[in-house]
Amino acid sequence: xxxxxxxxxxxxxxxxxxxxxxxxxxxxxxxxxxxxxxxxxxxxxxxxxxxxxxxxxxxxxxxxxxxxxxxxxxxxxxxxxxxxxxxxxxxxxxxxxxxxxxxxxxxxxxxxxxxxxxxxxxxxxxxxxxxxxxxxxxxxxxxxxxxxxxxxxxxxxxxxxxxxxxxxxxxxxxxxxxxxxxxxxxxxxxxxxxxxxxxxxxxxxxxxxxxxxxxxxxxxxxxxxxxxxxxxxxxxxxxxxxxxxxxxxxxxxxxxxxxxxxxxxxxxxxxxxxxxxxxxxxxxxxxxxxxxxxxxxxxxxxxxxxxxxxxxxxxxxxxxxxxxxxxxxxxxxxxxxxxxxxxxxxxxxxxxxxxxxxxxxxxxxxxxxxxxxxxxxxxxxxxxxxxxxxxxxxxxxxxxxxxxxxxxxxxxxxxxxxxxxxxxxxxxxxxxxxxxxxxxxxxxxxxxxxxxxxxxxxxxxxxxxxxxxxxxxxxxxxxxxxxxxxxxxxxxxxxxxxxxxx
Numbered sequence: 027x028x029x030x031x032x033x034x035x036x037x038x039x040x041x042x043x044x045x046x047x048x049x050x051x052x053x054x055x056x057x058x059x060x061x062x063x064x065x066x067x068x069x070x071x072x073x074x075x076x077x078x079x080x081x082x083x084x085x086x087x088x089x090x091x092x093x094x095x096x097x098x099x100x101x102x103x104x105x106x107x108x109x110x111x112x113x114x115x116x117x118x119x120x121x122x123x124x125x126x127x128x129x130x131x132x133x134x135x136x137x138x139x140x141x142x143x144x145x146x147x148x149x150x151x152x153x154x155x156x157x158x159x160x161x162x163x164x165x166x167x168x169x170x171x172x173x174x175x176x177x178x179x180x181x182x183x184x185x186x187x188x189x190x191x192x193x194x195x196x197x198x199x200x201x202x203x204x205x206x207x208x209x210x211x212x213x214x215x216x217x218x219x220x221x222x223x224x225x226x227x228x229x230x231x232x233x234x235x236x237x238x239x240x241x242x243x244x245x246x247x248x249x250x251x252x253x254x255x256x257x258x259x260x261x262x263x264x265x266x267x268x269x270x271x272x273x274x275x276x277x278x279x280x281x282x283x284x285x286x287x288x289x290x291x292x293x294x295x296x297x298x299x300x301x302x303x304x305x306x307x308x309x310x311x312x313x314x315x316x317x318x319x320x321x322x323x324x325x326x327x328x329x330x331x332x333x334x335x336x337x338x339x340x341x342x343x344x345x346x347x348x349x350x351x352x353x354x355x356x357x358x359x360x361x362x363x364x365x366x367x368x369x370x371x372x373x374x375x376x377x378x379x380x381x382x383x384x385x386x387x388x389x390x391x392x393x394x395x396x397x398x399x400x401x402x403x404x405x406x407x408x409x410x411x412x413x414x415x416x417x418x419x420x421x422x423x424x425x426x427x428x429x430x431x432x433x434x435x436x437x438x439x440x441x442x443x444x445x446x447x448x449x450x451x452x453x454x455x456x457x458x459x460x461x462x463x464x465x466x467x468x469x470x471x472x473x474x475x476x477x478x479x480x481x482x483x484x485x486x487x488x489x490x491x492x493x494x495x496x497x498x499x500x501x502x503x504x505x506x507x508x509x510x511x512x513x514x515x516x517x518x519x520x521x522x523x524x525x526x527x528x
Contacts, residue, residue: 050308051103052080053095056129059247060109061275062293066129069297070107077305080104105304107297125307127300131185131317140317141300143292145186147322149193149242151289152270155325156240157201158349159268159333160395163236164198164205166191167228167252168244171212187244190272194242201353202400205242206235211492229255237266240331246271246278246288253282253330268331274324284329292320336380340366344373345381345388352389353396356416359386394430397423401439408435473501482509 054070056063067082074080083095083103097106099118105125116136119126126138131145156164168187191207198205208231213220228251235241243249249271253263261267263284270287271278279286299318306313336342344362351357362385363370374384381388393415400411408420417423427435470489477484482505493501 065293066297073301145189146193150197152242153197170209
């Protein structure tokens with residue numbers, strides 16, 4: 027009996043041990059400064075519950091309570107879900123046949139697949155959110171070049187920033203707006219004074235912006251810097267500066283005053299899709315290289331951009347509908363009742379309680395504000411503006427504007443400050459195709475060659491360290507200080523850019 031029990035007991039010990047041994051080992055590595063890791067793991071675990079169980083390993087030693095794990099080029103397992111990786115690490119994994127999925131646009135991939143958020147849609151959502159705030163001016167802020175001592179974080183120019191700017195600009199252009207764009211200069215952030223330099227540059231940028239202004243910051247950590255800088259400058263948020271970031275990272279969104287609005291990072295879905303790609307690789311299936319784009323849809327509005335502050339959710343949605351649609355469409359009050367369960371009487375009462383006026387007045391205010399914006403562009407005829415805003419004719423537009431403002435459109439134009447609203451004059455355009463870094467290498471080469479023709483030397487490293495994202499005047503001033511001669515030759519390279527700027 028004892029022998030029988032002993033055998034049975036041994037079997038009971040071995041069976042879970044065998045099951046554990048034959049589960050595939052999957053490593054997950056995200057930087058400590060990002061909250062994406064835990065939320066991505068939720069998606070991975072969700073996938074595992076529906077398919078197969080893996081053993082998961084992370085770089086968490088629990089301060090000595092657990093065996094320390096280091097995930098680098100020497101790590102051995104069946105698969106890896108990584109934020110970013112070095113070329114050496116990926117080559118090592120490839121040689122050993124380790125499955126890998128990356129979850130960032132930055133850094134090398136060596137043919138491994140990526141799962142990334144829809145960065146263009148992130149920018150577009152930010153634009154629409156700030157348009158809802160009924161602001162006259164807009165801006166974009168991101169890191170230009172990022173320096174890290176850790177190669178795994180992929181130091182260098184940022185792809186995601188360029189993609190988010192492209193979507194942001196596209197969203198604003200639907201409403202004939204153009205953002206002021208600024209990229210922070212790259213600097214060694216591990217040095218003790220690095221954060222002060224970042225804060226100083228951010229403060230200088232904020233002081234250059236018109237008021238009020240809507241600012242999209244490419245990620246939450248930098249947006250937190252913006253809110254602290256705005257507080258030091260005495261800038262009222264959101265009345266003078268409405269701010270939205272990306273990531274919905276609690277460590278940044280709730281450590282600022284006011285709390286930061288943000289666009290949610292689809293970490294759970296990214297984890298699920300990364301796990302699916304990993305499973306296929308570990309099963310020997312062929313997985314195409316390139317990026318799987320995960321949709322982004324949720325905007326979390328907090329105090330940093332809450333310009334509506336309407337308690338009733340259905341009225342808030344109706345106001346949002348008006349502010350997004352009325353610039354382009356002749357929205358009718360009667361159609362609002364079809365968008366809600368409320369009666370028209372209740373809609374009018376709650377509009378008056380929330381905004382101090384009814385839905386018809388809100389529609390008219392939005393259309394007048396946008397009409398004034400378009401009248402600020404002398405390139406647009408009244409007929410073209412009428413077509414854009416769905417007026418029946420230019421005459422109907424003129425009658426509407428006269429009734430609402432007491433002025434004819436022609437008189438309004440003649441009395442305007444020439445620089446008040448012209449889209450080209452408010453734009454900060456350094457590029458030829460809509461994004462700054464698509465053409466920074468072109469600018470670098472243009473200035474480098476022009477300076478070399480006059481006996482000067484400008485290295486690529488120096489350009490991206492000192493001049494990336496700066497205006498042409500700033501760059502020419504920098505080069506003039508290095509050489510006692512006048513500097514003209516670059517104009518032959520960048521003339522087309524000035525054609526775009528007008």
